[in-house]
Amino acid sequence: MLQARGFLICVASLAAAAPAHAKTMAEVLAASEPSDWRPLDPANTLYVEWDAGRVVIELAPEFAPGTIANVKTLVQQKYFDGLAFIRSQDNYVVQWGDPAEAKRSLGAAKKTVPAEFSRAAKGLTFTPLNNVDAYAPETGFVGSLPAARDAKSNSAWLAHCYGMVGVGRDNAADTANGSEIYVVIGHGPRHLDRNVPLIGRVVQGMDLLSVIPRSRATMGFYEKAEERTPLRSVRLASDVPEAERSRLEVLRSDTQTFTALIEARRNRTEEWFLVPAGHIDVCNVPLPVRERAR
Amino acid sequence: MLQARGFLICVASLAAAAPAHAKTMAEVLAASEPSDWRPLDPANTLYVEWDAGRVVIELAPEFAPGTIANVKTLVQQKYFDGLAFIRSQDNYVVQWGDPAEAKRSLGAAKKTVPAEFSRAAKGLTFTPLNNVDAYAPETGFVGSLPAARDAKSNSAWLAHCYGMVGVGRDNAADTANGSEIYVVIGHGPRHLDRNVPLIGRVVQGMDLLSVIPRSRATMGFYEKAEERTPLRSVRLASDVPEAERSRLEVLRSDTQTFTALIEARRNRTEEWFLVPAGHIDVCNVPLPVRERAR
Numbered sequence: 001m002l003q004a005r006g007f008l009i010c011v012a013s014l015a016a017a018a019p020a021h022a023k024t025m026a027e028v029l030a031a032s033e034p035s036d037w038r039p040l041d042p043a044n045t046l047y048v049e050w051d052a053g054r055v056v057i058e059l060a061p062e063f064a065p066g067t068i069a070n071v072k073t074l075v076q077q078k079y080f081d082g083l084a085f086i087r088s089q090d091n092y093v094v095q096w097g098d099p100a101e102a103k104r105s106l107g108a109a110k111k112t113v114p115a116e117f118s119r120a121a122k123g124l125t126f127t128p129l130n131n132v133d134a135y136a137p138e139t140g141f142v143g144s145l146p147a148a149r150d151a152k153s154n155s156a157w158l159a160h161c162y163g164m165v166g167v168g169r170d171n172a173a174d175t176a177n178g179s180e181i182y183v184v185i186g187h188g189p190r191h192l193d194r195n196v197p198l199i200g201r202v203v204q205g206m207d208l209l210s211v212i213p214r215s216r217a218t219m220g221f222y223e224k225a226e227e228r229t230p231l232r233s234v235r236l237a238s239d240v241p242e243a244e245r246s247r248l249e250v251l252r253s254d255t256q257t258f259t260a261l262i263e264a265r266r267n268r269t270e271e272w273f274l275v276p277a278g279h280i281d282v283c284n285v286p287l288p289v290r291e292r293a294r
Numbered sequence: 295m296l297q298a299r300g301f302l303i304c305v306a307s308l309a310a311a312a313p314a315h316a317k318t319m320a321e322v323l324a325a326s327e328p329s330d331w332r333p334l335d336p337a338n339t340l341y342v343e344w345d346a347g348r349v350v351i352e353l354a355p356e357f358a359p360g361t362i363a364n365v366k367t368l369v370q371q372k373y374f375d376g377l378a379f380i381r382s383q384d385n386y387v388v389q390w391g392d393p394a395e396a397k398r399s400l401g402a403a404k405k406t407v408p409a410e411f412s413r414a415a416k417g418l419t420f421t422p423l424n425n426v427d428a429y430a431p432e433t434g435f436v437g438s439l440p441a442a443r444d445a446k447s448n449s450a451w452l453a454h455c456y457g458m459v460g461v462g463r464d465n466a467a468d469t470a471n472g473s474e475i476y477v478v479i480g481h482g483p484r485h486l487d488r489n490v491p492l493i494g495r496v497v498q499g500m501d502l503l504s505v506i507p508r509s510r511a512t513m514g515f516y517e518k519a520e521e522r523t524p525l526r527s528v529r530l531a532s533d534v535p536e537a538e539r540s541r542l543e544v545l546r547s548d549t550q551t552f553t554a555l556i557e558a559r560r561n562r563t564e565e566w567f568l569v570p571a572g573h574i575d576v577c578n579v580p581l582p583v584r585e586r587a588r
Contacts (some may be wrong), residue, residue: 027393091500135574163385185504193569194569210504249438271465
C-alpha cells in the first residue's frame with residue numbers, strides 16, 4: 001500500500017524529511033501567519049446546495065459589481081431553488097439555470113446588465129506571476145483569484161481557470177443577467193476571457209461539481225429531464241444562520257507567503273521531481289483554503 | 295429551451311448561417327478530406343472497460359517504446375482485469391492499479407524500465423502551434439498529440455494536457471513499469487512534463503473517466519475498498535475480435551486541415567465571441583476523433 005501511495009507525486013510524506021532546499025508548498029503554508037489568511041465575507045459568499053452537499057463560491061465584486069448585484073437579487077428571491085444543473089460538458093463547464101421553455105420570472109432582477117468583462121487595472125492590488133502566458137501580456141492574482149492585465153490599455157480581467165465561476169449569456173454582451181451560472185471543470189478555457197463576466201470562484205466543493213454526469217448532446221445541455229441533477233437552493237452566506245455557515249478562510253495573494261508559494265510551485269523541490277519546470281501557468285497555482293479555527 | 299441552448303457558446307447553430315469570415319472549426323472539419331484522417335492502429339490501442347463502458351486510448355510508441363512494450367506485456371497477461379481505480383484526485387488525475395498491499399506478480403513484465411520522459415526532436419513530424427507557452431520553448435503536435443520541443447537540446451516530449459495518459463512511478467526514474475496508469479482529468483499539470491512517461495491519450499470515453507468519484511484523502515488515493523470502482527478488463531484492440539473493436543479515426547496533425555483548425559480556434563469567429571483571443575494554449579486545441587464509415 002505504501003508503494004502504491006508513493007506513485008506519481010510524493011508531497012505529503014516527503015515534506016517533513018526533506019533536506020535543506022528551497023521550500024515546498026507544505027512548508028510555506030506551515031510557516032504562514034494568521035494575518036496571511038482572510039475569512040470569506042458572508043455578503044459575498046454563495047452556497048449552492050443539492051443532494052451531494054454544499055459548494056461554496058467566493059464572489060469578486062471588484063470585477064463584476066453590477067452582474068453580482070443582479071445575481072444577489074435573484075438568489076435572495078430564491079430564483080434557483082428547485083431548478084437544476086442544465087449542462088455538463090466534459091473538459092469545459094457545468095451550468096445551472098431554468099431548464100423550462102417558459103422561464104421563471106426574474107422578479108426584481110434586471111433582464112440585461114452592462115457588460116463587465118474587464119475593468120481598469122489601476123486601483124487593483126495585483127500580484128504578478130512573472131511568467132509568460134499563452135493568452136495575456138501579464139498574469140497574476142487579485143484578491144486570491146487568477147487574473148490578467150494589459151498595462152498598455154490599463155485593463156484587467158479574471159482568468160478562466162478550473163473552478164472559476166461565470167455568468168452565461170446570449171450573443172448580446174448585456175445578456176449575462178445571472179440566471180445561468182457556470183463553473184469551469186476542465187482545462188482553463190482562456191479564450192472565454194473578456195467575453196463573459198467571471199464573478200468569483202469555487203473555494204470548496206469542486207469535487208462535487210466536477211463529477212456531475214456529462215451529457216454528450218450539443219454543448220453538454222441535457223436533453224431529458226431525468227438526466228438533470230436538481231438544485232436544492234442557492235443562498236448568500238449572510239442570509240444563512242451563522243451556525244450553519246461554512247467557516248473558511250483563503251490565503252491572501254498580496255502576501256509574501258503567497259509569493260513564496262508561487263516559487264515553491266514554479267520549481268518543485270519534493271524528491272519525486274527530477275526536472276523542476278522552472279515555469280508555472282496562472283491556472284496551476286494552488287489557491288489555498290482552510291477551515292477557520294473556532 | 296432554444297434560449298437556454300444559446301447561452302455561453304453558440305457554435306453548432308451559427309456555423310451554417312455564418313456570414314463570410316474566417317472559417318469556424320465546424321466549417322474546417324466539414325471541408326476535410328478522407329486522407330486528413332487516420333484510423334487507430336489496433337496494435338497500439340487500449341480498451342479500458344468497467345461498468346460505465348469503454349475508454350479508448352491511443353498509444354504513442356514513438357515517445358515511450360520501452361514503457362509501452364511493458365504495458366502491453368501486462369495487458370496481455372490480463373494484469374489489470376479485476377483490479378480497480380485506486381485514485382481520483384480532483385483537478386488532477388484518475389489512476390488504476392493494484393490496491394492490495396501484496397501486489398500481483400508482474401509476470402513476464404519488467405519491474406523497472408529505463409526512463410522515457412523525452413526523446414530526440416530530430417525524426418519527428420512536428421506541427422508547431424506558433425504560440426508562446428508557459429512551460430516550454432515551443433509547443434505543437436506530433437501524431438495528433440500535444441507536444442513540446444526544445445531545439446537547443448534537440449529534445450521533444452509529450453505535454454500533460456487533459457486526457458493524456460501516463461505511467462505512475464516511485465521516486466526512482468526507472469520505476470514507471472506500467473502497473474499504475476493515470477489519466478489527466480483537470481487543468482494540464484504541465485509541471486509533470488519530462489518527469490514521467492506519457493504513453494498516449496484517451497480518444498473516447500473521457501466523460502466516463504472524469505466523473506469517477508473523487509477522494510479527499512491524501513493525493514486522492516481511496517482509503518476504503520468500497521470507494522474504488524472495479525475494472526473489468528484492459529485489452530489491446532488487436533486482441534479483441536474485429537467485430538467488437540471501436541471503429542475510430544483521428545484527424546492527422548500533419549495536415550493543412552489541422553493547421554486551419556488551429557487558426558479557427560486561435561481566433562473564434564462564431565457570432566457569440568466578441569473578443570477573439572488571438573492566442574491559444576496547446577492544451578486547448580481540440581484533437582478531433584470520429585467514427586469510421588463502415
